[in-house]
Amino acid sequence: MPFRNVTLTCPSCRPHTTLTAQESGAQCGTCRGWFFDEPTLLERIRKANPGRRLDELLEHNDGTQRRPCPICHTTMTIVWFEFLQLDRCDIHGVWLDRGELDRALAWDVVPPNLPRPSPAMPKPEAPPVDDGTAMVAWMNSFTIRHD
Ligand SMILES: [Zn+2]
Ligand SMILES: [Zn+2]
DSSP states (O other): OTTTTSOOBOTTTTTSOBEEEOSSSEEETTTOOEEEOHHHHHHHHHHHOTTSOOOOOEEOOOSOOOOBOTTTOOBOEEEEETTEEEEEETTTEEEEOTTHHHHHHTTOOSOTTSOOOOTTSOOOOOOOOOOSHHHHHHHHTTOOOOO
16 A cells, blocks of 8 residues: 555645545545556556556656646646556656546547547548539529519
């Protein structure tokens, strides 16, 4: 139990919410986010996805506002697990918002607005070719009737 004797402040619900230490990490009872030390988190993801390779979380700060570490309160950096954006304190661990742990464990890391590659998925239909008929029909609707 890595966080047993420390008080962890939720980086999301600060300043009055503390995280509850669990078996392998600490969870916020309010926002349901999780904090893990990084090796524990990577180990859990690897165990849940035996066929996949995961060596490290890549750090890339894209300018989004960052949150403080639950333990030392220094600003965390942004790390990426594929398309999943997580916060990491280099010393203490990784913060996952509600739902992100489940997505990480399920390797469900492609954002919903990106097409998910799947061999079973039919190719998207090509957009209809604009051959001008729609425009002609529209112009015909303005034809002056002589009656
Ligand atoms: Zn919280
Ligand atoms: Zn820290």
